[in-house]
Amino acid sequence: MVNVLKAKERTSERRSQVRELREQGGIPAVVYGYRIDNTPIAINMGDFMKTMREVGRNGVIDLDLEGKKLNVILHEYQEDPIRKEVIHADFLSVDMSQEIEASVRVELSEDAEGLKDGGVLQQIMHEINVTAKPDEIPEAIKVDISHLGIGETISIGEIRGKYSITINHEDDEAIATILTPRTEEETEEAGEAAEVSGTDEGNATTESEE
Template sequence: MVNVLKATERTSDRRSQLRELREQGGIPAIIYGYKTDNTPISIDSGEFIKTMREVGRNGVISLDVEGKKLNVVLHEYQEDPIKKEVIHADFLAVDMSQEIEANVRVELSGDAEGVRDGGVLQQILHEVVVTAKPDEIPEAISVDISGLGIGETISIGEIRGNYSITINHEDDETIATILAPRVEAEEGTEPSEAESEETGAEEE
């Protein structure tokens, strides 16, 4: 079931009116894409947040613009750096039968052997670009790292077969690796010659 989000067309991009819209709990937005002219709209902030929680970052939304419904995905958004509130949103109208590109976050799962042995996990790729039909784009790609030992890596080529979507990265691109533990200085190590001379000078 596709979630419905109501929208209203707006006729002005004047700063004063955009500020007033936000103060009243709205978000200025725009629609473009499949069989759609660039159309400025406004949406309710609370309804937008509720919808995105339900469908996820890459979910398909039925955008109801004053009675006209369009299948859209959230393409981009702008956020206030201080309040952490969405202040503008771009919706891409999509043809459900045609593939599109989307950014999908990478989630690591499992307890890596190398970490248990003292290694340090380093995630290189936090997001991948995929191509798929709008309703087949996953919210996240899960990568099992439980078998990784110290000095080992997992790459795109090792997970590609787990998904029917196209992952637009080279096979040898590293997703995560286990680094060797840092060598700490042993306690009780003999002081260097320079340190011994400094200590002697201080005592004199």
């Protein structure tokens, strides 16, 4: 599904104008790639958030830059750490007939046999790098871990055949594993080791201050 996002070209990168744009509900952005040079643009925050909710992180957007139509994907973005608002966005213009690389988040199924027996889930890979045509890039790669027991791991090779896209990882790279639960004795030993380490660091600091 292609969604339209309107944009205007920015003529200045001065901080005062960027700040004014944000105060008016806009986002400073840039678009580059297929059929366009690196171009500063401005988009509306509300329109951007609505579009991203509809298409997802890797979805194709129909960017209308003052009448010029481009197929783009959100390449990178910056977020305000406090307000959690997008403060800058980079859009990559793409040729729909050509494959591109993208990072796709990993979505694990909720339950695994090993968890019922007290095992601990360790997700090793949170994103998977893939190559595909822009409109074939999935929003997420879903990995079924329901069969995993304690001490078992699921790797790239076990999911490769479930997707028609190219997965740019080796077959033996681990996605997730179910760890053996720590015994009470191991937990206590780890706690004691941490206390000793903290004491040693404190002594070292005292000695250096002296």
